[in-house]
Amino acid sequence: MNVIQTCAGQCRDCYKCVRSCPLKAISINQSTAEIIQEACIHEGLCTLICPQEAKELVDEWYLLQTWLNRKEEIIISLAPSYLGLSEDPYGLVVALYRCGVKRIEETSWVVPEISAQYWQSDHLSPALTSACPALVKLVEVHYPDLIQHLVPIVSPMVLHSRSIKERYPNAKVVFIGPCSAKKVERLEFSQDVDLVLTFREVFRGMAELGINYSNLKPTQPDITASATARQFPMDSGWRKSWSGDGLDGKLWVINGFTESIQFLEALARGRVDGNWAELMICKGGCLGGAGWNDTDDVFIRQSRLMSRIQTHQGDYRPSFKPVALERSFKDSSISTAIASEAEIQQALSASGKYYPKDELDCGACGYNTCRDKAAAVVSGKAEVEMCIPYMRTKAESLSNVIIETTPNGIIVVDDQLEIISINPAAEKMFDCQEGALKGKSLSDLVDPQNFIVAQAEERLIVNNLTHNNFAIVTRQFVFPVAEQKIIIGIFSDITQEQKQTHELTHLKQETLQNASEVIEKQMRVAQEIAGLLGETTAETKVLLSKLIRLIDTEEESESKREVGA
Numbered sequence: 001m002n003v004i005q006t007c008a009g010q011c012r013d014c015y016k017c018v019r020s021c022p023l024k025a026i027s028i029n030q031s032t033a034e035i036i037q038e039a040c041i042h043e044g045l046c047t048l049i050c051p052q053e054a055k056e057l058v059d060e061w062y063l064l065q066t067w068l069n070r071k072e073e074i075i076i077s078l079a080p081s082y083l084g085l086s087e088d089p090y091g092l093v094v095a096l097y098r099c100g101v102k103r104i105e106e107t108s109w110v111v112p113e114i115s116a117q118y119w120q121s122d123h124l125s126p127a128l129t130s131a132c133p134a135l136v137k138l139v140e141v142h143y144p145d146l147i148q149h150l151v152p153i154v155s156p157m158v159l160h161s162r163s164i165k166e167r168y169p170n171a172k173v174v175f176i177g178p179c180s181a182k183k184v185e186r187l188e189f190s191q192d193v194d195l196v197l198t199f200r201e202v203f204r205g206m207a208e209l210g211i212n213y214s215n216l217k218p219t220q221p222d223i224t225a226s227a228t229a230r231q232f233p234m235d236s237g238w239r240k241s242w243s244g245d246g247l248d249g250k251l252w253v254i255n256g257f258t259e260s261i262q263f264l265e266a267l268a269r270g271r272v273d274g275n276w277a278e279l280m281i282c283k284g285g286c287l288g289g290a291g292w293n294d295t296d297d298v299f300i301r302q303s304r305l306m307s308r309i310q311t312h313q314g315d316y317r318p319s320f321k322p323v324a325l326e327r328s329f330k331d332s333s334i335s336t337a338i339a340s341e342a343e344i345q346q347a348l349s350a351s352g353k354y355y356p357k358d359e360l361d362c363g364a365c366g367y368n369t370c371r372d373k374a375a376a377v378v379s380g381k382a383e384v385e386m387c388i389p390y391m392r393t394k395a396e397s398l399s400n401v402i403i404e405t406t407p408n409g410i411i412v413v414d415d416q417l418e419i420i421s422i423n424p425a426a427e428k429m430f431d432c433q434e435g436a437l438k439g440k441s442l443s444d445l446v447d448p449q450n451f452i453v454a455q456a457e458e459r460l461i462v463n464n465l466t467h468n469n470f471a472i473v474t475r476q477f478v479f480p481v482a483e484q485k486i487i488i489g490i491f492s493d494i495t496q497e498q499k500q501t502h503e504l505t506h507l508k509q510e511t512l513q514n515a516s517e518v519i520e521k522q523m524r525v526a527q528e529i530a531g532l533l534g535e536t537t538a539e540t541k542v543l544l545s546k547l548i549r550l551i552d553t554e555e556e557s558e559s560k561r562e563v564g565a
Contacts, residue, residue: 001058001183001184001187002035002037002058003040003042003044003057003058003180003181003183003184004035004040004042004044004046004047004055004056004057004058004180005055005056005057005058006032006033006034006035006054006055007053007054007055007056008032008054010052010053010054011031011032011033011052011054012031012052012054013031014051014052015028015033015364015365015366015386016049016050016051016366017033017046017049017050017055017366018033018365018366018367018382019363019366020045020046020049021045021046021366022257022258022261023039023040023041023138023142023261024039024366024367024372024376024381025039025040025041026046026366026381027380027381027382028381028382028383028386029383031383031385033054033055035055036381038141038332038334039141039142039334041134041135041137041138041141041181041281042133042134042137042180042181042183042184043134043179043180043181043257043281043282043289043290044057044180044181044289044290044291045257045282045290047180047290048290057180057198057200057201057290057291058183059201059204060183060195060196060197060201061197061201061202061204061205061208063195064174064195064197064205065205067172068099068100068101071100072172073102073168073170073171073172074100074101074102074103074171074172074174075101075102075103075104075105075164075168075171075172075173075174076096076101076103076104076105076174076175076176076221077105077107077157077160077161077164077173077174077175077176077193078093078104078105078106078107078176078177078221079107079108079157079175079176079177079178079179079233079286080106080107080108080111080225080229080230080231080232080233080305081177081178081233081286081287081289081301081305082176082177082199083230083304083305083308083309084233084287084301084302084304084305084308085199085293085294085301085304086293086294086296086304087203087213088213088218089308090218090219090220090312091213091216091218092202092213093218093219093220093221094216094217094218094219095206095211095213095216096202097219098211098216099206099209099211101174102171103168103171103222104221104222105160105164105221105222105223106221106223106224106225106230107156107157107160107175107177107225108156108225108229108230108232108233108241109160109223109224109225109226109229109317110156110159110160110163111156111225111229111232111241112226112229112241113159113325114131114153114155114156114159114325115238115241115242117151117153117325118151118153118238118276119242119276121151121276122249122275122276124148124149124150124151125149125273125274125275126149126250126252126267126272126273126274126275126276126277127149127150127151127275127276127277128146128149128150128151128277128279129151129238129276129277129278129279129280130150130151130152130153130154130155130327130329131155131156131232131238132155132181132279132280132281133155133179133181133182133184133185134179134181134281134282135260135279135280135281136150136185136329137181137184137332138260138261138264138281139264139329140329140330140331140332140333141332141333141334142264142333143264143268144331144332144333145268146264146267146268147329147330147331149267149277150329152326152327152328152329153325153326153327154189154324154325154326154327155185156232157175157177157182157185157193157196158185158189158192158193158327159323159325161173161175161189161192161193162192162323162324163318163321163323165192166321166323167318172194172195173192173193173194173195174194174195174196174197175193175195175196175197176196176197176198176199176202177196177198177199177286177289177291178198178199178286178287178289178290178291178292179198179282179286179289179290179291180198180289180290180291181281182196183196198289198290198291198292199291199292199293200291200292200293201291202293203293204293220312223316223317223318224312224313225313226313227309227310227313228240228241228242229241230305230309231305231309233285233286233287233305234284234285234286234287234302234305235253235255235278235280235283235284235285236253236278237278237285238278239251239253239278249274249275249276250273250274250275250276251274251275251276251277251278252272252274252276252277252278252279253278254277254278254279254280255279255280255281255282255283255284255285255288256280256281256282256283257281257282257283260279260280260281263277263279264279283298284298284299284301284302285298287301287302287305336379337379339374339375339378339379343378344371344374344375344378345374347373347374347375347377347378347384348370348371348374350377350384351370351374351384351387351390352387352390352393352394353370353374353390358370359371360389362388362389364387364388364389365382365386365387365388366382366386367382370387373386373387403423404423404424406423406425407425407493408425408490408491408492409422409423409425409426409427409428409429409430409474409490409491409492409493410422410423410425410426410488410489410490410491411423411426411442411445411446411488411489411491412486412487412488412489413442413451413486413487413489414485414486414487415455415485415486415487417441417442417443417448417451417452417455417487418439418440418441418442419434419437419438419439419440419441419442419445420438420486421434421438422434422437426491429470429472429474429491429493430445430446430467430470431470432445446467447465447467450463450465450476450478450489451478451487451489453478454478454479454480454487455480455487458480458482459479460477460478460479461476461477461478461479462475462476462477462478463475463476464476464494464498471495472493472495473493473494473495473498474491474492474493474494474495475491475492475494476489476490476491476492477489477490477492478490
């Protein structure tokens with residue numbers, strides 16, 4: 001079951017979850033952190049430290065809502081840590097009743113039965129508590145050789161659920177608490193527990209239903225536990241919840257993810273002894289779980305719990321029928337290929353680490369050493385680009401390449417207009433050497449007027465400037481960088497461009513002059529031609545008129561001759 005889900009769009013290359021996970025059960029794929037399900041113990045602490053809230057616990061409130069809508073018989077097993085809620089814990093109880101829940105019982109009323117079994121397991125040397133499902137998963141997956149030390153009995157959640165099923169065979173049993181790992185434990189005991197919800201899911205669901213706690217009269221659960229049993233979710237809660245006779249023997253009390261791993265490492269090496277070891281993955285026990293609906297620290301929650309454990313303690317206890325307490329554990333270790341030295345060296349080289357002195361072991365990528373990160377790259381859990389120093393060096397190198405190879409001249413001066421840097425293009429453009437001019441005034445090289453204006457007006461200055469000393473014309477882009485108190489000038493040599501512009505202008509003017517002369521000449525020719533055409537036309541008209549009269553005279557003479565005949 002995927003207890004933790006990642007919103008890829010919100011995950012932004014910070015690697016904080018990798019740094020916080022002692023097991024490195026997180027892989028980076030295309031810059032997005034993804035949970036390695038088979039290696040994760042599902043304690044959910046990475047959801048609390050993600051600055052972008054890209055990781056969150058899976059919300060299953062909809063299942064409870066579905067059962068409520070169907071009028072199912074629902075009985076709540078309420079974790080004793082509810083007494084540490086910032087809201088009135090008994091307000092939560094009445095709100096659940098208002099939703100349609102039939103019955104609510106505190107899980108911790110069965111704790112004495114569990115504790116009695118724990119204190120009889122001193123022969124396991126030491127006996128590891130098995131109530132914390134994240135610890136059980138840690139041992140099964142990452143320390144399978146220590147399974148023999150786990151006390152082989154079920155957790156209070158499972159034992160209480162079995163008791164409910166005995167008394168209410170048709171009921172849906174829903175466990176509510178602050179632990180996300182309980183969701184995974186439920187899968188193993190699905191016949192006993194039907195659903196696990198965190199406080200965060202419950203309060204979010206209540207808000208969607210519009211339930212106002214201030215308008216409800218607090219009500220206590222149908223069954224409450226004793227004050228000693230209610231201390232079970234705290235660190236050292238196992239010992240505090242025991243109300244029997246004094247105990248002889250050594251008891252270890254360990255809480256915290258890293259601390260638990262350190263203890264298991266020492267136990268695996270045979271470096272610790274004792275009769276019992278109470279281990280809880282979260283700091284402060286269940287009071288530091290990932291499923292709380294507030295951001296208070298464990299001390300505030302513990303203070304609230306301790307002030308409330310004496311309240312509303314009922315005397316009623318159902319007769320405890322014999323219910324199976326035994327359970328087994330399984331080796332769930334995962335096989336991982338060990339990277340060879342050659343593969344590690346290749347991965348180190350890919351991130352610019354060719355010699356041991358290059359391995360900074362800064363931990364920015366999330367891994368303790370550069371070699372650990374290189375091995376993760378080989379196994380596909382990490383990416384070369386996760387190395388922040390390497391990426392910074394690469395970016396700086398790229399910037400240097402651009403500055404060194406650009407055809408534009410670049411001059412950088414300080415706020416006193418003293419030269420800090422000159423790139424090769426500027427050296428060639430102004431026939432100078434950077435070493436000879438560093439620390440000298442800009443006026444020793446070029447006209448500083450644009451730099452002065454850019455500094456005074458704090459803006460970009462763009463114009464063209466002729467450098468008579470160097471027989472060139474440049475287009476200048478000069479701008480200040482206030483944070484570094486520097487002024488940068490970028491010079492583009494436009495001498496040839498200006499020359500071509502002048503030549504083109506001259507050509508245009510010459511062409512226009514020639515065109516004007518041609519047009520004027522053509523006008524004169526046209527006028528001369530028109531004059532000649534006019535004289536010729538007049539002469540032609542006279543000749544044609546004479547010809548017409550001649551023809552008319554001959555026709556008249558011919559007609560008279562015909563009449564006379």
